[in-house]
Amino acid sequence: MSSKILTCSVLSALATAFLLDWYHKKFEVTTPPTKNTPRKPRKYDDSLIREQLSRNYSFLGEEGLGKIRNTFVVVVGCGGVGSNCIISLIRSGISHIRIVDFDQVSLSSLNRHAVAQLEDVGTPKVECLKKHILRIAPWVTVETHNELFDINNAQPLLMDGNPDYIVDCIDNIDTKVDLLSFCCERNLKVVSSMGAACKSDPTRINVGDISCTEEDSLARSVRRRLKKRGVLKKIPVVFSSEKPAPGKASLLPLPDEEYEKGKVGELSALQNFRVRILPVLGTMPAMFGLALATYILCDIADYPMEPIVGKSRTKVDGIIQSLAGQQSRLGNTEQRIPIPNNDIIYIVEEIFRGKSPISNYSTRLTLSQWDPAKKLSLQNIVVMTKEEQKLHEQRVLKGGEKLESVYPPEVIQLVEKRFAEEKFYSQFR
Incomplete structure (x- = not known):
């Protein structure tokens, strides 16, 4: 009797495994899409989508979440900040997203990337994110651009398809200034992340206009360069007002032996990109990304929000x-x-x-x-x-x-x- 039960159990397990394998082969994309081609969303019953987003519907209401589901967002930069922002947006109802990044997942980036795993090391960050997005929300339209953003490709990346929101998660100052000035000159809605590196105090994270930032050298440099270009518009940013102090992390110098070898610039991922290492506590980029996503969602849904900027609350x-x-x-x-x-x-x-x-x-x-x-x-x-x-x-x-x-x-x-x-x-x- 017991042997019959065991045999039935084994046959049942094999049948289940066969059915699961058949399901994945039937519904998953068997060939990767061509470069920069948006992956068509899988047909998905709207009642299931509404159930998955039920808590968001309860919080933001039918009208608010309806706006979010009809919003097209472009995120440039898919590192620690960008990946956490992207995943939070699609979990919250954004149904069309374009993600732009030239880089690949590295072993050292696993301390802060939202979804990357060991098996993703060496693959493009945008493809890594797309894979995980479609496992979480298969109805989402995902456009991937595995390329470097610069002023020459800004037009197609930021304007094709008439996106509703641009999110800047770039960590290179020249490219960041190019993106922000491009958006401001064309009245594109944009929000930007400032520097999360060398920061550790979660209570000092703020959302406010770039003109109100404190203790953020990246924000200060971006602000000055924008002014030189005649860009005086308000730009909402996420920044940390945490001050540097003895014993806290700071920009790491290159070892002397690297300078002795010469051609130090070859150590950077791209020409004119940073070579020295900015220490990053993995949790801080995640909080920056979540702050960005929360601000964007509330703004799209017209949810009441009055950010307190900096520490100016003292009487x-x-x-x-x-x-x-x-x-x-x-x-x-x-x-x-x-x-x-x-x-x-x-x-x-x-x-x-x-x-x-x-x-x-x-x-x-x-x-x-x-x-x-x-x-x-x-x-x-x-x-x-x-x-x-x-x-x-x-x-x-x-x-x-x-x-x-x-x-x-x-x-x-x-x-x-x-x-x-x-x-x-x-x-x-």
Whole structure:
């Protein structure tokens, strides 16, 4: 009896395997499409699509998701940022997408690529993405262009078929500027990713106009070059306001032996592309890509969205008045505080992380002069609560007590650490 059951089980398994193999051969593309030819979407019952997108329908509504499903998006750059953006867009309902990238999947890119696996190493990034897209959403029309974007092919890549949205995920500054200026000059809707390399703080990722970016050297360089070309339009970008600091990642130099060999430029993937290595924490490009996709989806669906740009949420006026009042009580007749408003925000939120170094409290904050023997400056102003400011003024600034007798060593060390950080940052200001 048991042998009959075993035989039946084996036959059943073989039949299932045969049926699955027949299904894949019948429905999968057996020959790859020619270069740059969009893969025709498989016929797919709309009720199944709606079920797969049911949570998005619940969130964005029938009209909102209807707009998304009818949107044609072009994404240029399919690395860590671009791949995560692309996969999020097609998972969320985008049904027509054109992806552009000249590069191949490398072993080192597996730490940040959205879908690439070991078996994809050495294959074009666009083909890798298409393969995975059609496994997730087989109804999507996918156009792949395994070529380098430049100003000479911008017209067909960005305008053929009248795309609704252009997404810039390029990491080469010259090519990025070419794409953005091309879009702005022709009123094409575009959103851009700035630099995710050397960044690690997820709380500093922002979405805003390129003119409002902070601590992003790529954004600053792009902005300047666009202005030189006369491009003054607003461009929404994703950027990180995280500052460089001692111990954090930075641009890696090439080994001396490579320079000694000569022809260093041959080490880059293409002429004029970067040779030195930008360290990347794999999670950051993914978050940049997800931020891009979320912004695009909400914009297309007309979903209410009011991005808070940068760290300008501190109530500056009250803090300035409090510091000015302290200086007046100390006998300083100068009415104006020699610290710009932007630097007040910088002191509170960047240097002292929005907390008092004395109590670690983050409410009822103000500023106080720290050492009475030194002039008021960015390296002699400390964030405190209002109560701490009053006590500090009584005991240290007016009473003449030494800082070491008023505060424990750990507070003194933390304040000195913050001042040392500001001194380091000042070289970039």
